[in-house]
Amino acid sequence: MEAFTTLGVMYYMFLVGLEMNLAPILRIRRKSIGIALAGILIPLAIGFGSYFVIAPKADQTDKKWLRQKGAFVWGIALTATNLPDVTRILSDLKLLRTETGRIALSCAYLSDIGTWLLLVTLITISHDDVLPIAIGTVVFVLFCMFVARPVLLWLINQTMDGEEYTEHQVQFVLCGVMLWGFITDAIGLYSIFGAFMFGFILPSGQLATLITERLERVTSWIMLPLYCLLNGLRTNVPEMIPQGRNGGHIAVFICLAWVAKFLSSLLVSIYCNTERRESVTLGVLMNTKGLLAIIVINIGRDLMLLDIESSAVMVIALLVMTFTVPPIVRHTYKPEKPMMLHKRRTIQSNGLDSPLQVLAGIHSMQSMRGIVNLLQLSHATRQSPIHVVAVHLVELTEHTSAALLVVHDSYKSSSFRASEENAKAESGQIIEAFEDYQRESNGTASVEVLTALSPYTTIHVDVCSIAEDKRASIIIIPFHIQGKNNDEPESSSTSIKDVNQNVLAGAPCSVALLVNRGLGMSNHRPRALLMFFICGPDDREGLAYAWRMAFHPEVRLRVVRFLGDDAKAPAPLDNPKDSDGAFTIYEEHARQRAIDEDYLNEFKSETMNSLAATYTEEVVNDLNETLTAIRRIMEREPCELCIVGRGKQSTSPLVANLLEFTEYPELGALGDAIITSNFAGNSSVLVVQQHTNNVPRSEAGSSRFLANVGPWKVKNWQLKGTS
Template sequence: MAGLVLGPSGLSNVSKVRDFFFQASAAEYYEVFGFFCRMLFMFLIGLETDVSYIIRNLKVASTISYCGQIIGTVFGIAVSFFLHQQLMLNDKKKIGFILIIVLILTYTASPVVIRLAGDLKFATSPTGRLVIACSLINEITCLMLFNLIIVFHKKRFFRGGLLTILITVLVIFVNKYVAIWFNKRNRNQKYLRNPELLCILSLLIGSSMIIEMFTSNSVISCFLIGVMFPKEGKTARTLSHKLAYSVHNFILPIYFGYLGFQFDGSRLRNFSSVIIVIILVVLSIGSKISGALLACKYLRIPLNEGVFVGFSLNLKGHADLLFIGQATNTLIGWNPDAYNLLLISIVINTVISGPILAILMRREARLFAQTHTTLEHETSPDDQEILTLLACVYGPRQVSAVLALISALSGGSGGGGGGGMSPHLMHLIELTESRRTNISYHELEADELSDDEDYGGNDVVEIHAAVDAFHGETRILVHLSKAVSSFDALYEDVCSAAEDLRASIVLAPFHKHQRIDGKMESGKEGVRTTNQKILRHAPCSVGIIVERGLAGVPGFAQLLDAPPSGAVQQVATLFFGGPDDREAVAWSKRIAGHGRINMTVIRFLSTESSSVRSERVDERDDVEVFMSLASLENGKDIDNAFLSDFYNECVTSGQVGYVEKYVNNGAETMAALKDIGDMYSLFIVGKGGRGHSPLTTGMSDWEECPELGTVGDLLASSEYNVNGSVLVVQQHRNSKKDLIDD
C-alpha cells in the first residue's frame, strides 16, 4: 500500500516526488537492489525449507501445483492471441509473448506465500505446510522453464547450463567444509563473527553474479545452495538469525513497496486496457483455483481447503517482474503500454489474494486449528502428519534428559525431524529487575553493552553445543529459540509458542534436581510456578521430566551415548487408569520404536476385581509378563478398550512387553513400585485424572508436589529412592482455557 501511495498513481504525480524516485539511474539501482533481494531471500528460504516434509508429501504437493500450471498454460495459450492483437506487438515474436503470458499466469511467488503464512500464522498447520510446498514446486518449475527459454533463445544452452551446474555444485561443496570448519572454531561463541559471516555471503554473492552475467538468473542456484547448506552448528544458526531479521524487516518490506510502486493507474485510460487487466487477473485466479479444486477432488482433500490453496498460489512476486523485464530486453521488446499493463495485473493479483486469504482464515478457522493436541487418538506413529514437540529448559543441567526424550519420542530416526516429528527447544530465561528495558545507555555497566542476545550468559553456549552434538549423533534437527521474561509471564511465552507451532507435546523439566547423595534439592520456586501454569494453560499434552539416577548407575540420558557404549534402556509405563495414563501409553508407543529401548507397560489392577486366571506369555530380564486376555476382551470401560487395541497392535508383535500387577491398596502399590524401582531407567506415568482409586489410597497423605500427581510425586520424592528418571504426562483437556492466569 505504501508503494501504491508513492507510485505513479499517487504522490509521484507531484513533480518533486517524481524527480526523486524516477531519476536517470533509478532503473539500474532498482535492478541491482532486486538482484540482492531475490538472492538473499531465496538462499534463506532454501536454508529454512523442510525438505523432509516436501519429500514425504511430494505426490500431493506436485499434483496440486502442476494441475494449476497445466490449466494456467491452457488459459495462457488461449488468451495470448487476443492479447497480442490488442497490444499491437511484433508478429515475429509471438511465440515469446505466449510463453511469457503462460509463465505469468502459472507462477507463484514462494517468498510472498511464506511471508504471508508467517504473518497470518498458518505456516505450521497442515494446510500451510502444503501451500508452502506447492508454492516452492511451482516457483522452481517456472524459473527452470524461464531459464531454458532464455538460454535456448541466446543459443548457448550447453555452455550456460553447464556453467550454472558447475558453479552451484562447487559452492555447495565448499560451503559444506567451510561450515564444518567454522563450527569447530571458537567453540565458546554463540554465533559466528561478522567477518566469518561475510566470507560465506561473499561466496554466495560472487557465484550469483557470475551466473547472472553468463546465463539468465541465479534464483534456483541460490535456493539449492540454501537447501544443501549444513543445517547443524553455529554457522547455519548465525545465517538464519542474521538473514531472517534483515530479510523480513528490511528487504521484503522494501521489495513489497517496490512491487506496489510499479502500479501506474494512468495506463488504464481506455476500456481495452481495463479489459486486458481484468482478463489476466481473472484467468490467473481461475487457473489456480480450478487446478487446486480438481487436484483436491482427486486427492480427496476438502474443497474449502482447495479454495484456500488456490488463492495462496495466486500470489505474485519478484519472478514476474523478472519475466517481463528480461522479456523486454531479449524475447519480445514490447511497448511501454504492454509492459505496464502486465505489471498492473501482477500487482492487482497479489493485492486481491492477500485480503481474501485473511477472510478465508477467519471463516475456515477449523482448517488451521491445532488438531493434534493429544497422542491417544493418533492413528499411527508412522502417519504422514508431522507432530511438533516443544521442549523447555531453564539451563544446561536439564538439556541431556530433554534431548534423550526427544530422541526417544522421535523413534531414534534422523532426517531433520525424525519419525515425522519436528522438535523445538526453548530456553527459558528469567528477566530480573536489574535488567530493565528502559535503562539509559550511560547507566549500563561495561559487560551489559549488548542487546538481548546476552541474556542467558554462558548457558546459551552450552545449550547450543549440546544440541549441535545431539544433531551430529542422531541427525535429528532441533530448532532453537529463546524466551526472556519474568517467571510470572514465562508460561505465556511457552503457551503462545506451542499454539503458534501447533505443538502436540510440551516438555518441561522438574524444578528439583538430584544431589550426589540421592536427595532431591529444590531449585527456584519460580520454575515450579511456571510449570504449574504450563500444566494449567498449555494447548496440548504436557510432560514434566524428573531426572533421577544413582551415581554410577546408567541413567536414561545415556540413551544419547553412541553404541556400543550406550546400553539398552529399560523403560516402564505405569497404568492405573484414566485419560492421563492412556496418554502416557500413547507416548510409550512412539518411544517403543527406538532401537535401544525396551518398553514394558505395567498395569495395576485391584485384586478383588480379578476373577480370571492370568496367563504367562513372555519373560524378559527375570520380570514375569502376564496378560489377562479375558479381562481385556470382556472389559467395557474406556481403559480396557484402549489397552485391548494397544495389546493387539504392540504387544502381540513383540514390540512392547506387558505386565499386570494386582494390589489391594496404596500400601501394596508402594511396595510393588519399590520392587521395580531399580529395574528401569525411566518411568512414565499419567499425572492423574483417574478419579478416586483404591489402588492409590493413602499415597497422597504426604504429597509434596501435586502437579506431578499421586504416583509421580511418590517416584520423584527424596524418600523414595529409585534409580530411574520419571516422566509425568498430562493429557490435554478439550475445555477452553484462558491464557492469562488469575
C-alpha cells in the same frame, strides 16, 4: 537505489537457495505432484491466452513474436506459488500440522521449482544466441553440482568441530554470492540465478546458519521493502488499462487468473479423494503469490517483453490474488476445535492413583535439563505412571519453509529437520535425553517428543492445543531467565517471556513455570524441597505437586504455611466481577480458607508419621514479616527446589502489596520476591498456577466440589517412614 535493491534481491535468492535441497522432492507424494503439475500447466495456459485478449495487438511480425514471449511471461507469473508466504499463512492460521497444510507446502515447493525452470527457459529463448546461452547454463549447473559443491564442502570441513567460523570465512561466502551472480550475468542469465545456485550448493551447517542470521534481517527489513517500493513506483495504475480495453476486461482477467489456479488444484484434489473442504482450502492457498512472481514480471519488463500497461495489470492481479487468500482460508477451513473445559485438569484433581499427563515445553538444551530433572523428581510409579509429551518449541523464521517438507508431520513426528543446524542438533539431543529418562524409569514413564514450529507470537496456541489434545494435567515451561544470570540473548528472552505469559493466560490445564538454577546438579542426599503455602488454588496445586514429589525415595519435603492476622481485611480479587454479586471479598476469603484447611488437614493426616514430609506454620502479620521469615528459612535450610503458588487469585493480605512491585508478574508476588532476592542462592524455583473452571460459587465450598479437587486417593501409596 536500484543497484542497492538488486543486491538485496540477490542475497534474498541466495537465502532461498540455502534453505532448499533435493531431499524434499524425493519424499513428496504423488498426490501433491499431481496437484502441483495441474497448478502449473493450467494457469500457464490461462495466462498465455489472456495476454492476447488484454494486451494491444501487434501488426508487425517481429512484434508478434515478442508478444508471444510476453504472453509466456504472464503465464509463468501465474504458475508461481510463493513457499515462504504459504508457510507464513499456514502458521498464522494454525494449519501447519494439518493434512491440508502439508499438501500445500509440497505443492508450493514444486510450483517454485517449476517457475524457476520456466523462467530460465524464457530468458534463454529471449536472446538471439540461444544455443550458447543454453550450453553455458548446462555447463554452469554441472560445474556447481560436481565441482564447486565438493570444494565448498572440503573447505567447510577444515574447520574443526567446536571452532567458531571467522569473519573472513563469512566474507568469503558473501563475495561468492556476488561472483556467482556475475558469472550467470555474463552467461546471459540474470544475477539472481547465480545467487540462488550458490545458496543451493552451499552445505547446510553452522556456517550456513551464521550467514542466514547475518543476512535475514538486512534483506527482509531493508533491501526487499525498497525493492517493492521501486516496483510500486514503476507500476502506473492510472494508465494500466491498455488502449481499446476497459476496467471490465481487467476485472474479468483477474477473476480468470484467480479461478485458474483455484480450479486446477481443486479438481485434482477431489480426483485424489481429498475432502471437499480441504480441496477448496488448498485451491485458495495456491493463489498465494510473492516476490518470485514480481521478479518474473520485472524480468519480462527488462527484456522488453512487457509494456507498462501489461506489467501493471499483472502486478495488480498478483496483489489481489494474494490479499484474498487469508480471509477466505480462515472462513472455509477451521480445523481447530475449541478448548474443552468440561473437566478440571489439575494435579490436585488427578489423584495419586491415576496416570499423570505432563506437557513439557522445551526451548533449548539448557531448559531441557532442568525439566528432565524435575520430571525425575515427580516420581512415576506403577500405580500412577507419568506420560510426558515433550514439545520442542522452534521459532518459525522467514527461511524455514522448505524444512517442513522433509518431515510431513511436524506435530506427530518425533524427528525434525530444521534449516538451521543448531535446531536440528538440539532436536536430536532432546529426543535422546527424554529417551534416557524413559529408559531409567523402568516402565513407569513414557515419552512422546513433538515439534511445534511457529512464530513466537502465536506458538502458545500450539502448546495449548497439544495440551488439550493430549489431555495434559499440567504444562511445564521454562522461565525466560535460567541460572543467576540471563544466559539467553535479550531478544530471545523477551520472546520466551511473552510465550510464557500467553500460555499462562490460555492454558487448558495447570501450568508450572520452572526457574532452573542447577536443579539435579547437586550430589547432596537427601534432596531438600521447600514449599511455601499462603492460600488459594495456586498454592493448593503447588502443594499437590510437592506432595507427589514427597514419595520419591531421595526427597525430603518441608511445607511451611504462613498464617496472618485474621482481623486484617483480605486483598481485593483480580477480577471483582467473579463474585457474581453473591459473595463479598470477605466471604471469598473465608471460602478459600475453608478449602485450604480441608486440603491441608488431609496432607497433615497422611504425612503425620512420615520422615519424608514435614509441616510447620509461621505466624506473620504483614508483608515484611513474611519476607523476613522466608529469608530466615532459606538461609537456615538451603533447598534444591522451592515450590510456590503463583497466587493469581489469592486474597491474602500477606502478599497483596507485593503485587505492585513485581519485576516478573508471571512468577506471582512470592515467586518474584524469591527470584530477585539474594537469599535464594542456587535454589531452583517452581511457580505453579492451577487451572480453574467457572464453578458456581454456591457449590464451590460444598462437599460435592471438594470431592472433585481433593482429598487425594492415597490407598495404594505410602510415604517413607509411615507405618
